[in-house]
Amino acid sequence: MPGILGWDIGGANVKAAWLPYQAGVSGKAQTASRPFEIWHAVDQLQAVLQDLATEVAREAPQAMALTMTAELSDVFSTKREGVLFILHSVANAFPNCPCFVLSLSGELVSMDEAQLDPLDFAASNWVATARYLSGQFPHCLMVDVGSTTTDIIPILAGEVRSRGKTDLDRLIAGELVYTGLLRTHLASIVHSVPIRGQFCPVSSEYFAISGDVHLILGHIHPSDYDCPTPDGRPASLDAARARLARLVCADTELLAPDTIDGMAAYIYQQQLDQIARALDQVRSRLPGGRDIPLVTLGSGAFIAAEVAQRLGLPLINLAETWGRRAAQVAPSLAAAHLLAGEWERI
Numbered sequence: 001m002p003g004i005l006g007w008d009i010g011g012a013n014v015k016a017a018w019l020p021y022q023a024g025v026s027g028k029a030q031t032a033s034r035p036f037e038i039w040h041a042v043d044q045l046q047a048v049l050q051d052l053a054t055e056v057a058r059e060a061p062q063a064m065a066l067t068m069t070a071e072l073s074d075v076f077s078t079k080r081e082g083v084l085f086i087l088h089s090v091a092n093a094f095p096n097c098p099c100f101v102l103s104l105s106g107e108l109v110s111m112d113e114a115q116l117d118p119l120d121f122a123a124s125n126w127v128a129t130a131r132y133l134s135g136q137f138p139h140c141l142m143v144d145v146g147s148t149t150t151d152i153i154p155i156l157a158g159e160v161r162s163r164g165k166t167d168l169d170r171l172i173a174g175e176l177v178y179t180g181l182l183r184t185h186l187a188s189i190v191h192s193v194p195i196r197g198q199f200c201p202v203s204s205e206y207f208a209i210s211g212d213v214h215l216i217l218g219h220i221h222p223s224d225y226d227c228p229t230p231d232g233r234p235a236s237l238d239a240a241r242a243r244l245a246r247l248v249c250a251d252t253e254l255l256a257p258d259t260i261d262g263m264a265a266y267i268y269q270q271q272l273d274q275i276a277r278a279l280d281q282v283r284s285r286l287p288g289g290r291d292i293p294l295v296t297l298g299s300g301a302f303i304a305a306e307v308a309q310r311l312g313l314p315l316i317n318l319a320e321t322w323g324r325r326a327a328q329v330a331p332s333l334a335a336a337h338l339l340a341g342e343w344e345r346i
Contacts, residue, residue: 006336
Protein backbone atom coordinates (compact mmCIF):
# COMPACT_ATOMS: atom_id res chain seq x y z
CA MET A 1 0.00 0.00 0.00
CA PRO A 2 1.32 3.50 -0.80
CA GLY A 3 2.01 5.68 2.18
CA ILE A 4 2.48 9.11 3.72
CA LEU A 5 5.68 10.04 5.53
CA GLY A 6 5.40 12.31 8.56
CA TRP A 7 8.40 14.28 9.84
CA ASP A 8 9.29 15.99 13.11
CA ILE A 9 12.67 17.65 12.59
CA GLY A 10 14.04 18.77 15.93
CA GLY A 11 17.33 20.29 16.93
CA ALA A 12 18.42 17.18 18.83
CA ASN A 13 16.33 14.40 17.26
CA VAL A 14 14.74 13.67 13.89
CA LYS A 15 11.59 11.53 13.98
CA ALA A 16 9.71 9.89 11.13
CA ALA A 17 6.46 7.96 10.76
CA TRP A 18 5.39 5.93 7.73
CA LEU A 19 1.60 5.63 7.45
CA PRO A 20 0.32 3.23 4.78
CA TYR A 21 -2.56 5.03 3.11
CA GLN A 22 -4.67 4.54 0.00
CA ALA A 23 -8.21 5.56 -0.97
CA GLY A 24 -9.19 6.63 2.55
CA VAL A 25 -7.80 3.51 4.22
CA SER A 26 -4.73 3.62 6.45
CA GLY A 27 -2.65 0.73 7.76
CA LYS A 28 -0.32 0.16 10.69
CA ALA A 29 2.32 2.86 11.00
CA GLN A 30 6.07 2.32 11.22
CA THR A 31 8.17 4.83 13.16
CA ALA A 32 11.82 5.71 13.62
CA SER A 33 13.83 8.24 15.58
CA ARG A 34 17.46 9.29 15.36
CA PRO A 35 19.52 11.52 17.67
CA PHE A 36 20.91 14.35 15.55
CA GLU A 37 22.34 17.55 17.02
CA ILE A 38 21.89 19.84 14.07
CA TRP A 39 24.26 22.51 15.37
CA HIS A 40 27.15 20.05 15.11
CA ALA A 41 26.41 18.81 11.58
CA VAL A 42 23.89 21.06 9.89
CA ASP A 43 25.15 20.07 6.44
CA GLN A 44 24.24 16.43 7.16
CA LEU A 45 20.50 16.99 7.66
CA GLN A 46 19.61 15.99 4.10
CA ALA A 47 21.49 12.69 4.42
CA VAL A 48 19.87 11.96 7.79
CA LEU A 49 16.43 12.48 6.28
CA GLN A 50 17.18 10.15 3.39
CA ASP A 51 18.55 7.47 5.74
CA LEU A 52 15.52 7.64 8.02
CA ALA A 53 13.12 7.50 5.07
CA THR A 54 14.87 4.35 3.85
CA GLU A 55 14.65 2.85 7.33
CA VAL A 56 10.96 3.48 7.92
CA ALA A 57 9.23 3.66 4.53
CA ARG A 58 8.32 0.55 2.57
CA GLU A 59 8.37 2.47 -0.72
CA ALA A 60 8.63 6.01 -2.00
CA PRO A 61 5.95 8.08 -0.21
CA GLN A 62 3.12 9.61 -2.20
CA ALA A 63 3.36 12.71 0.02
CA MET A 64 5.01 14.00 3.18
CA ALA A 65 3.85 16.08 6.15
CA LEU A 66 6.42 18.22 7.96
CA THR A 67 6.71 19.72 11.43
CA MET A 68 9.84 21.15 13.00
CA THR A 69 11.56 22.69 16.02
CA ALA A 70 15.17 22.70 14.79
CA GLU A 71 14.89 26.28 13.55
CA LEU A 72 15.66 27.50 17.11
CA SER A 73 19.17 26.03 17.00
CA ASP A 74 21.86 28.69 17.26
CA VAL A 75 23.53 27.34 14.15
CA PHE A 76 20.99 29.64 12.45
CA SER A 77 21.12 33.41 12.89
CA THR A 78 17.32 33.65 13.03
CA LYS A 79 14.32 31.35 13.14
CA ARG A 80 13.44 32.52 9.64
CA GLU A 81 16.80 31.30 8.37
CA GLY A 82 16.31 27.99 10.20
CA VAL A 83 12.86 27.31 8.79
CA LEU A 84 13.98 28.08 5.26
CA PHE A 85 17.03 25.84 5.64
CA ILE A 86 14.86 22.94 6.83
CA LEU A 87 12.37 23.44 4.01
CA HIS A 88 15.15 23.50 1.43
CA SER A 89 16.80 20.42 2.96
CA VAL A 90 13.57 18.43 2.75
CA ALA A 91 12.93 19.59 -0.80
CA ASN A 92 16.46 18.64 -1.88
CA ALA A 93 16.30 15.26 -0.13
CA PHE A 94 13.00 14.33 -1.80
CA PRO A 95 12.71 16.40 -5.00
CA ASN A 96 9.93 14.29 -6.51
CA CYS A 97 7.65 14.04 -3.47
CA PRO A 98 5.06 16.70 -2.59
CA CYS A 99 5.52 17.97 0.96
CA PHE A 100 2.93 19.81 3.08
CA VAL A 101 4.06 21.86 6.06
CA LEU A 102 1.98 22.33 9.21
CA SER A 103 1.52 25.92 10.32
CA LEU A 104 1.02 27.22 13.86
CA SER A 105 -2.65 27.74 12.99
CA GLY A 106 -2.96 24.03 12.17
CA GLU A 107 -3.09 24.26 8.37
CA LEU A 108 -1.17 22.01 6.01
CA VAL A 109 0.18 24.08 3.13
CA SER A 110 2.52 23.47 0.22
CA MET A 111 6.27 23.92 0.52
CA ASP A 112 6.14 26.95 -1.79
CA GLU A 113 3.48 28.62 0.35
CA ALA A 114 5.37 27.91 3.57
CA GLN A 115 8.42 29.75 2.24
CA LEU A 116 6.39 32.96 1.94
CA ASP A 117 5.90 33.24 5.73
CA PRO A 118 8.54 31.05 7.41
CA LEU A 119 7.83 32.13 11.00
CA ASP A 120 4.33 30.65 10.83
CA PHE A 121 5.92 27.21 10.62
CA ALA A 122 8.51 27.49 13.40
CA ALA A 123 8.11 25.07 16.33
CA SER A 124 4.93 23.54 14.95
CA ASN A 125 5.29 19.95 16.11
CA TRP A 126 3.02 20.31 19.17
CA VAL A 127 0.23 21.56 16.88
CA ALA A 128 0.23 18.27 14.96
CA THR A 129 -0.08 16.14 18.09
CA ALA A 130 -2.72 18.33 19.71
CA ARG A 131 -4.84 18.58 16.57
CA TYR A 132 -4.79 14.84 16.04
CA LEU A 133 -5.45 13.98 19.68
CA SER A 134 -8.38 16.39 19.83
CA GLY A 135 -10.39 13.91 17.77
CA GLN A 136 -9.64 11.06 20.18
CA PHE A 137 -9.63 12.86 23.52
CA PRO A 138 -11.85 15.96 23.21
CA HIS A 139 -11.42 17.07 26.84
CA CYS A 140 -7.91 16.77 28.24
CA LEU A 141 -4.52 18.29 28.84
CA MET A 142 -1.92 16.87 26.48
CA VAL A 143 1.40 16.57 28.33
CA ASP A 144 4.28 15.60 26.07
CA VAL A 145 7.58 15.15 27.95
CA GLY A 146 10.43 14.81 25.49
CA SER A 147 14.18 14.68 25.89
CA THR A 148 14.45 18.48 26.16
CA THR A 149 11.07 20.11 26.74
CA THR A 150 7.56 19.53 28.02
CA ASP A 151 4.43 20.67 26.15
CA ILE A 152 1.20 21.26 28.10
CA ILE A 153 -1.68 21.81 25.69
CA PRO A 154 -5.37 22.20 26.66
CA ILE A 155 -7.94 20.46 24.47
CA LEU A 156 -11.55 21.41 25.23
CA ALA A 157 -14.71 20.39 23.37
CA GLY A 158 -12.54 18.82 20.69
CA GLU A 159 -10.60 22.02 20.02
CA VAL A 160 -7.00 22.97 20.80
CA ARG A 161 -7.21 25.87 23.27
CA SER A 162 -3.60 26.88 23.77
CA ARG A 163 -3.06 30.48 24.81
CA GLY A 164 0.26 30.74 23.00
CA LYS A 165 1.43 29.70 19.54
CA THR A 166 5.05 30.78 19.38
CA ASP A 167 7.67 29.39 21.76
CA LEU A 168 7.92 32.76 23.49
CA ASP A 169 4.18 33.03 24.11
CA ARG A 170 3.93 29.39 25.20
CA LEU A 171 6.77 29.85 27.69
CA ILE A 172 4.92 32.80 29.21
CA ALA A 173 1.64 30.85 29.28
CA GLY A 174 3.17 27.81 31.00
CA GLU A 175 2.44 25.67 27.93
CA LEU A 176 6.12 25.11 27.17
CA VAL A 177 8.50 24.10 29.95
CA TYR A 178 12.19 23.69 29.26
CA THR A 179 12.64 20.50 31.22
CA GLY A 180 12.90 17.00 29.82
CA LEU A 181 14.05 13.44 30.26
CA LEU A 182 17.65 13.69 29.05
CA ARG A 183 19.07 17.02 28.00
CA THR A 184 18.11 19.45 30.78
CA HIS A 185 20.90 21.40 32.46
CA LEU A 186 20.49 20.61 36.17
CA ALA A 187 21.12 24.17 37.30
CA SER A 188 17.86 25.05 35.55
CA ILE A 189 16.03 22.62 37.85
CA VAL A 190 17.71 23.29 41.22
CA HIS A 191 19.81 26.02 42.79
CA SER A 192 20.88 23.83 45.70
CA VAL A 193 20.68 20.21 46.85
CA PRO A 194 20.59 18.61 50.31
CA ILE A 195 23.92 17.13 51.44
CA ARG A 196 24.79 16.03 54.97
CA GLY A 197 21.92 17.89 56.56
CA GLN A 198 22.51 21.16 54.73
CA PHE A 199 21.61 22.69 51.36
CA CYS A 200 24.60 23.10 49.10
CA PRO A 201 24.43 25.52 46.13
CA VAL A 202 25.08 23.87 42.78
CA SER A 203 27.53 24.80 40.08
CA SER A 204 26.07 26.13 36.86
CA GLU A 205 28.76 24.37 34.83
CA TYR A 206 27.75 21.76 32.27
CA PHE A 207 28.73 18.81 34.44
CA ALA A 208 25.55 16.70 34.43
CA ILE A 209 22.11 16.60 32.83
CA SER A 210 18.70 15.17 33.61
CA GLY A 211 19.59 11.93 31.83
CA ASP A 212 22.14 11.28 34.58
CA VAL A 213 19.46 11.75 37.25
CA HIS A 214 17.05 9.35 35.58
CA LEU A 215 19.79 6.80 34.92
CA ILE A 216 20.87 6.85 38.57
CA LEU A 217 17.27 6.45 39.73
CA GLY A 218 16.66 3.53 37.38
CA HIS A 219 14.03 5.35 35.32
CA ILE A 220 15.91 4.70 32.08
CA HIS A 221 18.37 2.13 30.76
CA PRO A 222 21.78 3.19 29.42
CA SER A 223 20.47 2.55 25.89
CA ASP A 224 17.76 5.18 26.48
CA TYR A 225 20.43 7.80 27.17
CA ASP A 226 20.88 8.54 23.49
CA CYS A 227 22.33 12.03 23.65
CA PRO A 228 26.02 12.84 24.28
CA THR A 229 27.04 12.86 27.93
CA PRO A 230 28.47 16.15 29.23
CA ASP A 231 31.93 14.65 29.81
CA GLY A 232 32.01 12.25 26.87
CA ARG A 233 32.17 9.26 29.19
CA PRO A 234 29.71 6.35 28.99
CA ALA A 235 26.03 6.42 29.90
CA SER A 236 26.67 4.08 32.84
CA LEU A 237 25.61 4.24 36.47
CA ASP A 238 29.13 4.88 37.76
CA ALA A 239 29.82 7.58 35.18
CA ALA A 240 26.45 9.24 35.85
CA ARG A 241 27.22 9.37 39.57
CA ALA A 242 30.61 10.91 38.84
CA ARG A 243 28.98 13.58 36.68
CA LEU A 244 26.35 14.36 39.30
CA ALA A 245 28.99 14.67 42.05
CA ARG A 246 30.62 17.45 40.04
CA LEU A 247 27.37 19.42 40.21
CA VAL A 248 28.47 20.36 43.75
CA CYS A 249 32.16 20.60 42.77
CA ALA A 250 32.94 17.20 44.28
CA ASP A 251 33.70 13.72 42.98
CA THR A 252 33.09 10.09 43.84
CA GLU A 253 35.99 10.07 46.31
CA LEU A 254 34.36 12.86 48.29
CA LEU A 255 30.72 11.74 48.07
CA ALA A 256 29.35 8.27 48.78
CA PRO A 257 26.97 6.63 46.28
CA ASP A 258 23.97 6.99 48.60
CA THR A 259 24.66 10.73 48.95
CA ILE A 260 24.79 11.14 45.18
CA ASP A 261 21.65 9.05 44.78
CA GLY A 262 19.93 11.27 47.34
CA MET A 263 20.87 14.30 45.24
CA ALA A 264 19.33 12.61 42.19
CA ALA A 265 16.09 11.85 44.05
CA TYR A 266 15.82 15.47 45.22
CA ILE A 267 16.47 16.86 41.72
CA TYR A 268 13.80 14.58 40.30
CA GLN A 269 11.25 15.84 42.82
CA GLN A 270 12.10 19.41 41.83
CA GLN A 271 11.64 18.52 38.16
CA LEU A 272 8.20 17.15 38.99
CA ASP A 273 7.49 20.45 40.76
CA GLN A 274 8.47 22.39 37.62
CA ILE A 275 5.91 20.55 35.55
CA ALA A 276 3.27 20.60 38.30
CA ARG A 277 3.56 24.40 38.61
CA ALA A 278 3.12 24.84 34.88
CA LEU A 279 0.13 22.48 34.93
CA ASP A 280 -1.43 24.50 37.75
CA GLN A 281 -0.87 27.68 35.74
CA VAL A 282 -2.61 26.25 32.67
CA ARG A 283 -5.39 24.53 34.62
CA SER A 284 -6.20 27.70 36.57
CA ARG A 285 -7.58 29.40 33.46
CA LEU A 286 -9.65 26.45 32.19
CA PRO A 287 -13.29 25.79 33.05
CA GLY A 288 -13.34 22.60 35.09
CA GLY A 289 -9.56 22.52 34.87
CA ARG A 290 -9.10 21.13 38.35
CA ASP A 291 -10.29 17.67 37.27
CA ILE A 292 -9.23 17.56 33.63
CA PRO A 293 -7.48 14.29 32.63
CA LEU A 294 -3.89 14.26 31.41
CA VAL A 295 -2.96 12.47 28.19
CA THR A 296 0.72 11.64 28.64
CA LEU A 297 3.18 10.90 25.86
CA GLY A 298 6.79 11.34 24.85
CA SER A 299 9.98 9.64 25.94
CA GLY A 300 9.46 11.00 29.47
CA ALA A 301 5.75 10.17 29.73
CA PHE A 302 6.33 8.49 33.10
CA ILE A 303 7.33 11.89 34.51
CA ALA A 304 3.98 13.38 33.49
CA ALA A 305 2.21 10.32 34.90
CA GLU A 306 3.82 10.86 38.30
CA VAL A 307 2.78 14.51 38.23
CA ALA A 308 -0.79 13.43 37.48
CA GLN A 309 -0.72 11.08 40.45
CA ARG A 310 0.69 13.81 42.67
CA LEU A 311 -2.09 16.21 41.63
CA GLY A 312 -4.81 13.55 41.79
CA LEU A 313 -5.71 13.92 38.11
CA PRO A 314 -7.13 11.21 35.84
CA LEU A 315 -4.48 9.75 33.57
CA ILE A 316 -4.57 8.46 29.99
CA ASN A 317 -1.27 6.88 28.95
CA LEU A 318 -1.03 7.21 25.18
CA ALA A 319 1.58 4.45 25.02
CA GLU A 320 -1.11 1.97 26.08
CA THR A 321 -3.24 2.76 23.02
CA TRP A 322 -0.65 3.80 20.44
CA GLY A 323 2.28 1.70 21.63
CA ARG A 324 5.42 3.01 23.35
CA ARG A 325 7.45 3.79 20.23
CA ALA A 326 4.59 5.58 18.49
CA ALA A 327 3.86 7.69 21.58
CA GLN A 328 7.50 8.76 21.66
CA VAL A 329 7.39 10.13 18.10
CA ALA A 330 3.82 11.43 18.26
CA PRO A 331 4.24 14.66 16.23
CA SER A 332 5.53 12.86 13.14
CA LEU A 333 2.80 10.22 13.34
CA ALA A 334 0.12 12.83 13.99
CA ALA A 335 1.31 14.90 11.01
CA ALA A 336 1.01 11.86 8.75
CA HIS A 337 -2.52 11.17 10.00
CA LEU A 338 -3.54 14.81 9.55
CA LEU A 339 -2.34 14.78 5.95
CA ALA A 340 -4.10 11.47 5.30
CA GLY A 341 -7.31 12.99 6.64
CA GLU A 342 -7.04 15.90 4.21
CA TRP A 343 -5.46 14.05 1.29
CA GLU A 344 -8.58 13.77 -0.86
CA ARG A 345 -9.31 17.48 -0.41
CA ILE A 346 -5.75 18.56 -1.11
